Amino acid sequence: MTWVRRGGLSTLVFLLPLLLVFGFFSWAPIVQSVVMSFQRTNLIGPAEFVGLDNFAQVLSDPLLWTALRNTVWFALLALLFGYPVPLVAAVLISEVRHRKGLFSALAYLPVVIPPVVAVLLWKFFYDASPTGVFNTALGWVGLGPWQWLQDPGSAMPSLVLEATWAAAGGTVIIYLAALAGVPADLYEAAEIDGSGIWRKVWHVTLPRLRGVLLVTFILQIIGTAQVFLEPFLFTGGGPANSTTTLLLLIYDYAFANSLGGDYGAATALSIMLAAVLALFSAAYFRLTRSWSAS
Amino acid sequence: MNRGLVSPTEWATARTRLVLRTLQGLLLGGLLLTGLGPVLWLAKAAVTPTQDTLRTPIALFPNGVDLTNLVTAWTRVEIDKYFLNTVWLAAGSWAVQLVVATTAGYALAVLRPRYGSLVTGVVLATLFVPSIVLLVPLYLTVVDANLINTFWAVWLPAGASAFNVVLVQRFFAGLPREVFEAARVDGAGPFRVFWSVVLPLSRPIIGVVSVFAVVASWKDFLWPLLVLPDPAVQPLSVRLPALQRYVELDVFLAALAISSVIPIALFLVFQRLFLNGGALEGAVKG
Numbered sequence: 001m002t003w004v005r006r007g008g009l010s011t012l013v014f015l016l017p018l019l020l021v022f023g024f025f026s027w028a029p030i031v032q033s034v035v036m037s038f039q040r041t042n043l044i045g046p047a048e049f050v051g052l053d054n055f056a057q058v059l060s061d062p063l064l065w066t067a068l069r070n071t072v073w074f075a076l077l078a079l080l081f082g083y084p085v086p087l088v089a090a091v092l093i094s095e096v097r098h099r100k101g102l103f104s105a106l107a108y109l110p111v112v113i114p115p116v117v118a119v120l121l122w123k124f125f126y127d128a129s130p131t132g133v134f135n136t137a138l139g140w141v142g143l144g145p146w147q148w149l150q151d152p153g154s155a156m157p158s159l160v161l162e163a164t165w166a167a168a169g170g171t172v173i174i175y176l177a178a179l180a181g182v183p184a185d186l187y188e189a190a191e192i193d194g195s196g197i198w199r200k201v202w203h204v205t206l207p208r209l210r211g212v213l214l215v216t217f218i219l220q221i222i223g224t225a226q227v228f229l230e231p232f233l234f235t236g237g238g239p240a241n242s243t244t245t246l247l248l249l250i251y252d253y254a255f256a257n258s259l260g261g262d263y264g265a266a267t268a269l270s271i272m273l274a275a276v277l278a279l280f281s282a283a284y285f286r287l288t289r290s291w292s293a294s
Numbered sequence: 295m296n297r298g299l300v301s302p303t304e305w306a307t308a309r310t311r312l313v314l315r316t317l318q319g320l321l322l323g324g325l326l327l328t329g330l331g332p333v334l335w336l337a338k339a340a341v342t343p344t345q346d347t348l349r350t351p352i353a354l355f356p357n358g359v360d361l362t363n364l365v366t367a368w369t370r371v372e373i374d375k376y377f378l379n380t381v382w383l384a385a386g387s388w389a390v391q392l393v394v395a396t397t398a399g400y401a402l403a404v405l406r407p408r409y410g411s412l413v414t415g416v417v418l419a420t421l422f423v424p425s426i427v428l429l430v431p432l433y434l435t436v437v438d439a440n441l442i443n444t445f446w447a448v449w450l451p452a453g454a455s456a457f458n459v460v461l462v463q464r465f466f467a468g469l470p471r472e473v474f475e476a477a478r479v480d481g482a483g484p485f486r487v488f489w490s491v492v493l494p495l496s497r498p499i500i501g502v503v504s505v506f507a508v509v510a511s512w513k514d515f516l517w518p519l520l521v522l523p524d525p526a527v528q529p530l531s532v533r534l535p536a537l538q539r540y541v542e543l544d545v546f547l548a549a550l551a552i553s554s555v556i557p558i559a560l561f562l563v564f565q566r567l568f569l570n571g572g573a574l575e576g577a578v579k580g
Binding site: 007008010011012014015016017018019021022024025026027028029030032033036089091092093094095096101102103104105106107108109110112113114115116117118120121124125131132133136137165169173177179182184187188191196197200201204205222226228229232233247250251254255261263266267270271273274277278281282285 | 297318326400405416421430451454515558561565569570
C-alpha cells in the first residue's frame with residue numbers, strides 16, 4: 001500500500017501505453033519471430049517445431065544467392081553514387097555566403113516527396129521509348145535511347161540512381177550540421193602553417209568529419225540492405241531476377257503466394273539478415289555513444 | 295567572426311573566388327535541376343493532356359493547360375477518398391505516437407520509478423532490431439486480433455517507436471525539476487503536473503515528434519499494403535501503384551501531384567525543423 005501512496009501506481013498508469021503498445025507490437029513479435037523461424041506454420045493447423053529446417057531450406061534456395069548478390073550490388077552502387085556526392089555538396093554549401101537556406105532546401109526537397117510518388121514518377125521518366133523523359137534528354141546530346149529498367153544490366157543502376165536522388169538530401173543535412181561544428185581556430189591554425197584550401201579539407205575537415213562519415217556509412221549499409229520499395233514498384237524483381245533483393249525475397253516467401261505464405265522461411269531469412277545488421281547497429285551505437293560522452 | 299573552411303583572405307583572392315563561385319553556381323544549377331525539376335515537371339504534367347506528355351515530355355505546354363485532370367483524379371478516380379484515408383492514418387498514428395511518447399517520457403524522466411532503467415533498456419533494444427523482423431509476426435498478430443482492414447492496424451504499431459520515446463524522454467529530463475517540485479508543493483498530483491506543467495513546457499519537442507510522425511505516416515507503404523487489402527480503406531501510397539494500371543496517364547500524374555502536396559507544404563512551413571539538423575542530431579546521438 002505504501003507503494004501506491006508513494007505514487008507507484010500512477011507511474012505505472014503513465015507507463016501503460018508504452019508497455020501495451022511495445023508489448024503487443026514490438027517485443028512480442030520480435031520473440032515470436034525467433035520462435036517462428038524454427039517452426040512450420042500454416043494458419044490452419046497448430047505450428048510444429050522443425051529445428052533448423054527453415055534455415056536449411058532458405059540457404060539451399062538458389063534465389064537466395066541471387067538476392068544476396070543483388071542486394072550487395074545495390075549497396076555497392078549506392079555507395080558509389082550516393083556516398084561522395086552529399087559530402088562534396090555539403091562542403092560547397094557550407095561555404096555559401098548568401099541564401100545558404102535555399103541550397104539546403106533544394107537538396108532536401110526530394111526527401112520530402114512521398115517515396116511511392118517518387119518511384120512512380122521516375123518509372124515514367126525511365127520510359128524506354130525514344131520519347132521517354134530521360135531518353136529525350138539523352139537524345140539532345142546524341143545518346144540513347146537507353147533501356148533503363150527493361151535491361152538486366154541497367155535495371156539495378158537505374159533503381160540506385162532514383163534511391164540516391166531520394167536519400168542524398170538527408171545526408172547533406174547531416175554533413176552540414178557536422179561541418180558547422182568544425183572549430184574555426186583549427187582552420188586558422190592550419191592557415192598559419194601555410195595550408196591552402198585543399199590541405200585544410202584534407203587535414204582538418206575530413207578528419208573532423210570522420211565520425212559522421214562512419215555513421216552515415218553504417219546507416220547507408222543498414223538502409224540499403226533492406227531496400228524494398230524500389231525493386232518492388234519499379235521492376236518487381238525483374239528482368240530475369242536481376243533486381244530481386246533480400247527483402248523482396250522475404251516478402252515473396254511470406255505474402256506473394258495466395259495459398260498461404262511460407263512464414264517459417266520468411267522469418268528465418270529475416271532473422272539471419274537482422275543478425276548481420278545488428279552488428280552494424282551495435283557499431284553505430286558504440287560510435288554515437290562515445291560522441292555524446294565527449 | 296563566423297567563418298568556415300575558406301578564410302576571408304582566401305575569399306579576397308580573385309582566383310579562389312572565381313573557382314568557388316563557379317562551383318557553387320554549378321551546384322545550384324544541379325540542385326535546381328534535380329531537386330526542383332521533378333517537382334515542377336510533375337506540377338506541369340498534372341495539368342497537361344496525355345498526348346502532350348507522351349509526345350514531348352520536356353516541352354512547356356505545347357497545347358495548353360488542362361485542369362480537368364485534377365478534377366477527374368479527385369472525383370472520378372476517388373483520390374478524395376484515398377486522400378482522406380491518408381489523412382486519417384496520419385492523424386491516428388500521430389495521436390498514438392504522441393500519447394505513448396509523452397506519457398512514457400514523463401514516467402521515465404520525471405517520475406523515475408526504480409525499474410525505469412530496465413524499461414528504457416528494453417525500449418532502446420528495439421532500435422537494434424530491423425523492422426523487417428517484425429513484419430511477419432506483426433502481420434499475424436494483426437490477423438489474430440481481427441484488425442485487418444481497420445485503421446487500428448496501422449495506428450497502434452506506429453506507437454511503438456523507440457526513437458520518439460528517447461527523444462521525448464531526453465527533453466523531459468532536461469526540464470528544470472524545481473518547477474515540478476513547486477507544483478507538487480502546491481498540491482498538484484502527478485497527472486496535474488503532467489497536463490499543466492510538463493506538456494505546456496514541451497511544445498518544441500511535441501512539434502518535432504508531430505511533424506515527423508505525420509510525414510512518416512504519409513510515406514509509409516509496405517505495412518498499410520499488408521494490413522489494408524480493401525481498397526476502400528487504403529491510403530494514397532498503397533492505391534497509387536494499383537491505379538496506374540487502369541487510369542489514363544494525365545489523370546494518374548495529377549493524382550501523383552495531389553499526393554505530394556501535403557508533405558511539400560509541411561516541409562515549406564516547417565523548413566527549419568527539417569533542415570537545422572537538431573532532430574537529426576538527436577537521432578544520431580541517440
